[in-house]
Amino acid sequence: MKKKFKEKYGIYFLLFTATSSLIFLNVALDGPSNLGPYYYLIIIVNSICLCALCFLIFIDLLKLIRQLRKREAGAKLTLRMLIMFVVFAVLPVSILYSFSLHSINRSIDSWFDIEISTALQNSLELGRESLGMLMRNYRRETETLAADLTKRKTERLPLDLTSLRDPNGFVVSRYQFPSTGLIDRLRKRSKAEEVLVLTMEGQVVSASSENASLLPQLPTETLLLQLNDQRSFIGLEPGNGGQLSVRVALNIYLDQKEHILQAIYPFSPRIDNLADNVESGFAKYNELEFLRDKLKISFTITLTLVLLFSIAASIWAAFFCARFLTLPISELSHATSAIADGNYDTSVTAKGDDDLASLARSFNYMTKKIALSTKEIENQRNYLDAVMKQLSSGVITLSDKLEILTINRAAVALFQIEEDAAISKKLSSLSENNSNLSSFYQCTVDLLSSNKRTWETNVCLNIADNKKEILCKGSVLSEDNSTRISHIIVLEDITAISQGQRDAAWAEMAKRLAHEIKNPLTPIKLSAERLLFKLSDKLKKSDREKLSNLSGTIIEQVETMTEMVDEFSGYAGRNFNQPAPLDLNLVLTSTAQLFQEAEPTLEITFEKTDEIPQILGDANSLRRLFNNLIKNSIEASMLNSGTKILISAKYLAASPGEIEICILDEGIGITDQVLQNIFEPYVTSKARGRGLGLAIVKKIVEEHNGTIRLENAPKKGALATVTLPVQRPIGISH
Amino acid sequence: MNKNKILALAVSFFSLYASQSLAQKVQILDLKIFYDAQFLVLSTKANLNLNESIVEALDSNILIPFRIEIKLTKNGFFGFRRKTQLKSFNFTLAKYALGNQYVVADQQSRTTISFSTLEKAKQHLENRQRLVITDKKSLMIQKPTEVAIRWRLMRSGLPIPMLLPTLFSSQWKLDSGWTFYQI
Numbered sequence: 001m002k003k004k005f006k007e008k009y010g011i012y013f014l015l016f017t018a019t020s021s022l023i024f025l026n027v028a029l030d031g032p033s034n035l036g037p038y039y040y041l042i043i044i045v046n047s048i049c050l051c052a053l054c055f056l057i058f059i060d061l062l063k064l065i066r067q068l069r070k071r072e073a074g075a076k077l078t079l080r081m082l083i084m085f086v087v088f089a090v091l092p093v094s095i096l097y098s099f100s101l102h103s104i105n106r107s108i109d110s111w112f113d114i115e116i117s118t119a120l121q122n123s124l125e126l127g128r129e130s131l132g133m134l135m136r137n138y139r140r141e142t143e144t145l146a147a148d149l150t151k152r153k154t155e156r157l158p159l160d161l162t163s164l165r166d167p168n169g170f171v172v173s174r175y176q177f178p179s180t181g182l183i184d185r186l187r188k189r190s191k192a193e194e195v196l197v198l199t200m201e202g203q204v205v206s207a208s209s210e211n212a213s214l215l216p217q218l219p220t221e222t223l224l225l226q227l228n229d230q231r232s233f234i235g236l237e238p239g240n241g242g243q244l245s246v247r248v249a250l251n252i253y254l255d256q257k258e259h260i261l262q263a264i265y266p267f268s269p270r271i272d273n274l275a276d277n278v279e280s281g282f283a284k285y286n287e288l289e290f291l292r293d294k295l296k297i298s299f300t301i302t303l304t305l306v307l308l309f310s311i312a313a314s315i316w317a318a319f320f321c322a323r324f325l326t327l328p329i330s331e332l333s334h335a336t337s338a339i340a341d342g343n344y345d346t347s348v349t350a351k352g353d354d355d356l357a358s359l360a361r362s363f364n365y366m367t368k369k370i371a372l373s374t375k376e377i378e379n380q381r382n383y384l385d386a387v388m389k390q391l392s393s394g395v396i397t398l399s400d401k402l403e404i405l406t407i408n409r410a411a412v413a414l415f416q417i418e419e420d421a422a423i424s425k426k427l428s429s430l431s432e433n434n435s436n437l438s439s440f441y442q443c444t445v446d447l448l449s450s451n452k453r454t455w456e457t458n459v460c461l462n463i464a465d466n467k468k469e470i471l472c473k474g475s476v477l478s479e480d481n482s483t484r485i486s487h488i489i490v491l492e493d494i495t496a497i498s499q500g501q502r503d504a505a506w507a508e509m510a511k512r513l514a515h516e517i518k519n520p521l522t523p524i525k526l527s528a529e530r531l532l533f534k535l536s537d538k539l540k541k542s543d544r545e546k547l548s549n550l551s552g553t554i555i556e557q558v559e560t561m562t563e564m565v566d567e568f569s570g571y572a573g574r575n576f577n578q579p580a581p582l583d584l585n586l587v588l589t590s591t592a593q594l595f596q597e598a599e600p601t602l603e604i605t606f607e608k609t610d611e612i613p614q615i616l617g618d619a620n621s622l623r624r625l626f627n628n629l630i631k632n633s634i635e636a637s638m639l640n641s642g643t644k645i646l647i648s649a650k651y652l653a654a655s656p657g658e659i660e661i662c663i664l665d666e667g668i669g670i671t672d673q674v675l676q677n678i679f680e681p682y683v684t685s686k687a688r689g690r691g692l693g694l695a696i697v698k699k700i701v702e703e704h705n706g707t708i709r710l711e712n713a714p715k716k717g718a719l720a721t722v723t724l725p726v727q728r729p730i731g732i733s734h
Numbered sequence: 735m736n737k738n739k740i741l742a743l744a745v746s747f748f749s750l751y752a753s754q755s756l757a758q759k760v761q762i763l764d765l766k767i768f769y770d771a772q773f774l775v776l777s778t779k780a781n782l783n784l785n786e787s788i789v790e791a792l793d794s795n796i797l798i799p800f801r802i803e804i805k806l807t808k809n810g811f812f813g814f815r816r817k818t819q820l821k822s823f824n825f826t827l828a829k830y831a832l833g834n835q836y837v838v839a840d841q842q843s844r845t846t847i848s849f850s851t852l853e854k855a856k857q858h859l860e861n862r863q864r865l866v867i868t869d870k871k872s873l874m875i876q877k878p879t880e881v882a883i884r885w886r887l888m889r890s891g892l893p894i895p896m897l898l899p900t901l902f903s904s905q906w907k908l909d910s911g912w913t914f915y916q917i
Contacts, residue, residue, distance in 0.1 A: 028894050037890040039897045127832050220847055222854045236833030237848050279832040283795035286831065287893065290794030294895040301898065 011056070011316070018049035018309055025302050029295075046305055053312040060319045073333030074326025081325070082318040089314030097307045104299045112289055120285050127278040130271075131236060135246050138265040139234050141190045142248040146261045148186055149197070150252055183208040192263040193245060200228060200258050219249055219262055227251055227260050237264070238279075244272045328356045332363060344371035394470075394491035397477070402427045402448060402487075411491055414463065414470065415440070436461045444472060448487055452476075458494075467676050468495045506681045506695070511572035518565045521558050528554040567692045570624075571681065571699060581614040582622065584649055584659055584724070591626045592647055599634055607648040612659055613726045617704050625700045628693045629663050629720050635686065636667020642717060657726040658706075666717040670710065678710055760885040760910035763860075767867075767881055767917060774867040774917075776804060780860050780885045780910060787905040788887075789852065791896075792836070797828045799891030800859065800908075804867050806878035807914075818876040823865055824888070827855060881917050885910040 028035040067075035187195040187208045197206040207216045233249040249262040338346040350360035394411030404422045431441040447455040454475040461468045474489045532551040592606040633645045646664045677683045679698040684691035701708040706724040713719045764779035802823040810816030824841035835848040836855035849855035887908035900906035
């Protein structure tokens with residue numbers, strides 16, 4: 001602030017000094033003035049002021065060049081203003097300069113008209129002639145005076161003049177001289193102002209003066225020399241006060257010695273005045289003519305200084321004015337950049353009441369609005385992010401180049417990729433290392449490239465060795481090239497839904513089949529039995545045997561079909577009727593013992609854990625569940641010469657608590673192909689199996705709100721793991 | 735521009751200035767300093783080299799001012815001379831057109847003497863007699879040890895349009911420089 005204050009008043013002082021010195025310069029040239037001794041100083045001050053102004057302009061120019069290179073806001077405007085000011089200032093000032101210069105030169109030249117010069121010369125000549133005539137008269141007068149002086153016998157009186165102040169001995173006291181009265185009379189007669197009689201050495205012998213001045217106007221050495229050469233002297237003498245007089249000096253003989261007679265004659269005031277006018281006029285004209293070129297140069301210098309000052313001042317004014325305009329613009333530009341960078345606390349100073357202040361106020365208002373909108377958008381985004389994170393469905397947004405822009409948690413879990421690694425990567429490049437993404441990409445790439453606004457497809461993924469069915473729904477978000485997001489894909493895991501749908505369909509089919517088939521089976525069996533009963537006595541032995549075989553076959557197959565129908569019924573229907581608290585230790589112990597007795601060659605062991613809480617479940621269903629699993633294990637062990645089947649149950653204390661039952665055998669294991677759909681109906685690896693056993697097992701587990709998992713054991717055999725909740729009410733699992 | 739270049743430029747400038755000054759130097763031919771009854775008086779004679787430019791200006795009725803400067807000094811601190819008194823005597827040489835004469839005017843005594851030729855006027859101007867410097871009383875108080883005299887043409891007394899052209903003209907630099915005399 002202080003610096004600006006100093007700079008501001010420094011400039012004002014500089015301009016004031018420059019203006020003053022220019023005025024003084026002009027005054028000095030205008031005419032006679034007392035500024036002659038200070039002329040050099042004025043020129044120096046002018047030069048210093050001009051140099052200082054040029055230096056300031058140079059500094060400002062350097063700043064401007066730097067700003068232009070950095071492309072700072074306001075730099076080009078300053079340049080434009082500068083050019084404008086210079087053009088609008090230089091042009092008229094230059095024209096004025098050239099015209100003024102031309103005008104002055106012509107005016108100066110016009111002073112020296114040949115006619116005026118001739119007139120002056122002639123008047124001078126006329127004056128000289130007139131004065132010459134007068135001088136000749138005065139000479140004659142002096143000669144007459146000299147003659148009179150020489151002729152008359154003079155009274156000689158000694159005069160003691162030693163009391164007079166006469167250090168150079170001009171006045172001689174030794175000589176006897178003509179009386180003062182005589183000189184006086186002669187002087188008055190001749191109308192001289194002063195008459196002196198001197199020795200040839202210049203010493204005063206006698207004197208008479210009209211002015212009664214103590215010291216007479218003594219002749220100069222030159223005059224004395226001239227008279228010594230026997231030449232008389234007559235000369236025009238300009239006096240101290242401008243009075244003109246004529247000095248006439250002649251050689252005379254007094255006392256047989258050569259003396260000098262000097263007389264000074266004044267001109268009349270009128271002639272004096274006229275002579276003075278002619279002299280001064282001619283002298284002035286002559287002086288001017290001599291100074292003609294120098295005067296032109298001086299005026300040229302003055303005008304040039306004025307021109308330079310005008311241009312410099314206009315350039316400086318351009319910078320000064322530009323500063324007022326560009327400062328707010330620059331501030332506005334910086335504020336805009338700050339806002340673009342996200343700093344919404346920025347504001348611009350709005351001083352005054354002009355357009356720029358109004359713009360600044362509008363800008364500040366806009367900034368506040370943007371800040372509020374941004375905050376709102378941010379809140380919305382945060383809300384959306386939170387919703388997206390919690391969404392169970394996966395959401396992926398892709399750019400038009402199929403680069404992943406956003407991916408939510410569910411999608412990350414689905415594809416088992418790192419979110420940070422996926423963002424901004426192309427789907428094609430990510431799918432190279434990820435089999436799930438690869439499947440997804442292959443299924444969806446054509447749809448993404450198509451022109452469809454919305455599309456839907458199912459993709460099968462293998463997640464944690466589990467086959468998942470994913471429903472992909474895609475839509476195009478924007479066709480405008482300016483926005484990045486192009487596609488949005490929603491991924492829903494419909495595995496459970498599909499499975500449930502399939503299970504429901506199977507159950508329904510099983511139920512209908514059971515119902516439709518079971519009905520005719522009883523009459524078929526009864527009819528076959530009745531036929532056997534009725535006809536066995538009436539037929540021959542061979543026919544009786546044949547009838548017995550055939551009806552036996554019919555009855556056997558009917559029973560087989562009845563079993564199958566019962567199994568279907570078991571799959572289709574509810575497997576629990578009376579939920580009650582159960583101790584699984586007891587159930588498993590009894591089941592293990594039952595199978596151990598039936599298969600003594602195998603070692604079927606139940607590892608009992610003391611602390612197992614009770615569960616709520618249907619005992620019959622659970623027995624059936626464990627029966628099926630153990631039966632499968634026994635059959636598999638038989639095929640692989642396995643000897644052990646280990647059953648264990650342990651309590652998993654996680655909340656809510658669960659009981660985990662494991663059945664490990666040493667059987668042939670399960671192939672991967674079968675493992676994928678092992679719990680679906682009609683999926684079996686047995687030659688004679690109907691494939692409903694594990695489907696029923698899964699149904700029972702789900703009805704008890706549990707889970708079942710079947711996998712191959714690390715070494716050999718298979719491991720079935722069933723988890724059942726503790727103390728939870730049993731409900732429909734689908 | 736480095737310091738060496740600036741120094742060289744300054745030396746050249748002042749050398750040129752000095753050389754031009756020396757070329758036109760006014761020669762002081764004679765100087766007499768003596769005591770009058772109550773005053774210290776000085777009589778001096780110099781040789782003024784009135785070149786063509788000056789003569790031309792004179793003939794064009796330009797008043798040419800001259801000045802004789804006399805200063806009394808005494809020894810000061812560290813060997814420097816200390817000025818005790820400075821006195822100037824101003825004369826002018828001009829042409830009187832009407833009488834076709836050259837007039838020498840003494841500004842102090844307000845006297846003018848005219849001469850028919852420039853040479854006579856110059857001779858008169860060059861021969862200055864009995865210039866009163868100071869009174870004895872002042873001398874006793876100030877006790878100066880030296881008298882310095884300088885003859886020069888006063889360019890500042892010329893018409894203003896001539897000031898700039900004569901600034902760098904060697905022909906107008908009539909200056910004897912200070913000449914010191916012991917008293």
